[in-house]
Amino acid sequence: MPLTYLQFHLVFTLPVVVLLWYLRPNYPPHRRQRGAAGIAILIAIAFTYTTPWGSYMIQRGVWWYGEGVVLATALEIPLGEYVFFIMQTLIVGFYLYWRGFDPTYQSGDFALAPRLGGVGVGIAMLVGGLWLVVRDPSFLYLGGLIAWVGPVVALQWGVGGGYLVRNPRPWIEATVVPGVYLWIIDRFAIDRGLWIISEQYTVGIRPFGLPIEEALFFISAGVMTVTGLVLFEWVLDWNDQTGRLTDVIPGVR
Secondary structure: OOOOHHHHHHHHOHHHHHHHHHOOOOOOHHHHHHHHHHHHHHHHHHHHHHHHHHHHHHHHOOEEEOOOOOOOEEOOEEHHHHHHHHHHHHHHHHHHHHHOOOOOOOOOOOOHHHHHHHHHHHHHHHHHHHHHHHHOHHHHHHHHHHHHHHHHHHHHHHHHHHHHHHOHHHHHHHHHHHHHHHHHHHHHHHHOOOEEEOOOOOOOOOHHHOOHHHHHHHHHHHHHHHHHHHHHHHHHHHHHHHOHHHHHOOOOO
């Protein structure tokens, strides 16, 4: 009997979430509240931003699921995939808070060069990804992924590029370490036939047997989550020091 998508979560993602939650540091109450709020917001964004993209890719046949592994679907996306939105955000977020980061705003964090550079990279990703999509069917997954990530890169770096450049180690580490684990379990799932990646819509590069598009997906989703979390707290600390956000949005603290 094949492993179902929900059983996959019970074995490979839920235990990691529970372990990282158990190992969480004892942050002050305001950091715990902000961390919880940030993770909740990122989960909501993951549902909102990923669902249309994932539904389109599934309808185009970029990937599909093995016989009997899916319990139910909505908008062509299996229930287990929606659970993955939550679990990946929790794994990456809990790891980030376990390893720790300093969200303190410092003078110079609004430096123009890294912000403009990040916006430029994000726009280039959007345009370049769409160009790949129309160039050849084999680039559909890769180009669609790059185009999907581009606007988020532009937005996040346009806001806090200076901070991300000044304090890169936490968000890079919290992207890479969980990403490697997700690569491993994704490779296992593909080998077991839980989901199947189209050869027609991928470029055929498979480091360690994992399609390059899948490897880039988990890194991309992870970095968007991590930078979103660190920038969320950084913006709130900037507001603590300046009160400028409160002037625009009363009640923010």
